[in-house]
Amino acid sequence: EAGVAQSPRYKIIEKRQSVAFWCNPISGHATLYWYQQILGQGPKLLIQFQNNGVVDDSQLPKDRFSAERLKGVDSTLKIQPAKLEDSAVYLCASRSSTGRAFFGQGTRLTVV
Amino acid sequence: EDQVTQSPEALRLQEGESSSLNCSYTVSGLRGLFWYRQDPGKGPEFLFTLYSAGEEKEKERLKATLTKKESFLHITAPKPEDSATYLCAVPNYGQNFVFGPGTRLSVLP
Secondary structure, eight states: OOOOEEEOSEEEEOTTOOEEEEEEOOTTOOEEEEEEEOTTSOOEEEEEEETTEEEEOTTSOTTTEEEEOGGGSOEEEEESSOOGGGOEEEEEEEEOTTSOEEEOOOEEEEEO | OOEEEEEOSEEEEETTOOEEEEEEEEOSSOOOEEEEEEOTTSOOEEEEEEOSTTOEEEETTEEEEEOSSEEEEEEOSOOGGGOEEEEEEEEOTTSOEEEOOOEEEEEEO
């Protein structure tokens, strides 16, 4: 079974630039999450999708972050403009019908 | 608000030295408690799900247990390859996962 695919693996940008991350969940998983993981901390939810609808984006900094899941399959997370404190690993996960979440390898973002 | 805490923050063990990691949670209606392992530079990898107090699950040198307020991950005779960060998480009412900060385990040969 193919896992959750994310790209790119690493990205370095200057502050105030924009960046986009892509995620392709496991086939058939209706629920997709984006998490932010700052070094030394547990993952923190940014946004949750059910198919192509947003279920929870209460912790998404909407002045600079946006996410979409067109057609209910793959998803894109964008940051514009980036700040230094956005340096983190961005994890995408999808959830199976058993309730278990499967994570991708993550994208490590460094903002300089 | 749902919360998950973990202790200790970091743990160093000698190979073969057994120990336990703790995960405490406050959640309105437990819908399962999940343990994940995370290696450096990788995403979390699923280990166990526990649903009710008294439940236990085992996998190789790991055993997870659950009470009404906390879960323990027992590591018996650990090996260096068990070194990783161990995360626990609970789903909230919206079925997204609230994670603890993790325990960084180092097993020295």
